[in-house]
Amino acid sequence: MKSSYLARRAALALGLAFGASLAAAPAVAPLAWAQSFPNRPVTLVIPFAAGGSTDVVGRIVAQKMSENLGQSVVVENVAGAGGSVGATRVARADADGYTILMATVATHALNPLMLRQKPYDPQTDFEPISLLVVVPNVLLVNPGFPPTTVNELLELVRSEEPGHYDFASSGNGTPLHLSGALFNSLADVDIQHIPYQGSGPALNDVIGGQVPIIFDNLPSASAHIKAGTLRALGVTTKTRAPSFPEIPTIDESLPGYETYTWNALFAPKGTPPEAIERIHAAAVTAMEDPDVIARMAEFSAEIVAGTPEELRAHVAAETEKWTPVVEEAGVRLD
Known part of the structure; x- marks a missing residue:
């Protein structure tokens, strides 16, 4: 868990990622829509079973985001295929800001490298919101x-x-x-x-x-x-x-050994930028809450709460890092 490492590699890709995100952004939604979002509950898909790390982090964040958004953030556990079932559910959901994903290194770096049939592209089928924690x-x-x-x-x-x-x-x-x-x-x-x-x-x-x-x-x-x-x-x-x-x-005991995971928020591709901004602001505010900081510190989850552009660069860097590891391990999934 290295904040300086995350910041350094995010900064290297920031300029390019920001320009790409602007070019790919959908048309601005009407002002009335932006001011009313959200006007109903938001679903946070956790692509693993209840009780795991992503579920623990997701439920803590969802509770505080509910307070910040003024609407419930409802957790939905959609387990299967190492997180791919839940990620696919969000990739194919309506791009209206009401369905978001608590992603991990599995959903956005490892699975796309290992799956023979790829149900989604982690870098083109989602709108990045925020890298929340490194675990x-x-x-x-x-x-x-x-x-x-x-x-x-x-x-x-x-x-x-x-x-x-x-x-x-x-x-x-x-x-x-x-x-x-x-x-x-x-x-x-x-x-x-x-x-x-x-x-x-x-x-x-x-x-x-x-x-x-x-x-x-x-x-x-x-x-x-x-x-x-x-x-x-x-x-x-x-x-x-x-x-x-x-x-x-x-x-x-085993020199050279190092792994870790992370949790980040994504929305379906084409989600209006106003929704992304609103959800991002609610997530960052949640991660600044003293209760959330204390809970994350209990298990040494390092809070990042980065920007969408930094998350886009992070996914690209993680894909590059894990590609040789997956190839050496020879792991392939149907």
């Missing part, structure tokens, strides 16, 4: 599983036949799946991947002992870490998470 991932185990450190986990895995142990994730091709794939690659081990339909069901099975290991986002796992129902072995960022400074980084 660490974490490697966890059931508390009854013997390893208490990354090194102990590697020793145990290497003592058995390849594929003897499994790790859970929120789904095929998700950042958490690729976090595990990168771990296998760098450590030269073979821990088998067990995909779930969202982080919530995956966490439940690891807590229940059906699967011993999981890569998850820190927001959805933080309560379980504090309660002792899951044991954290390492965070996936290069530096330790401020909310859990006692948890080492995986990089401390």
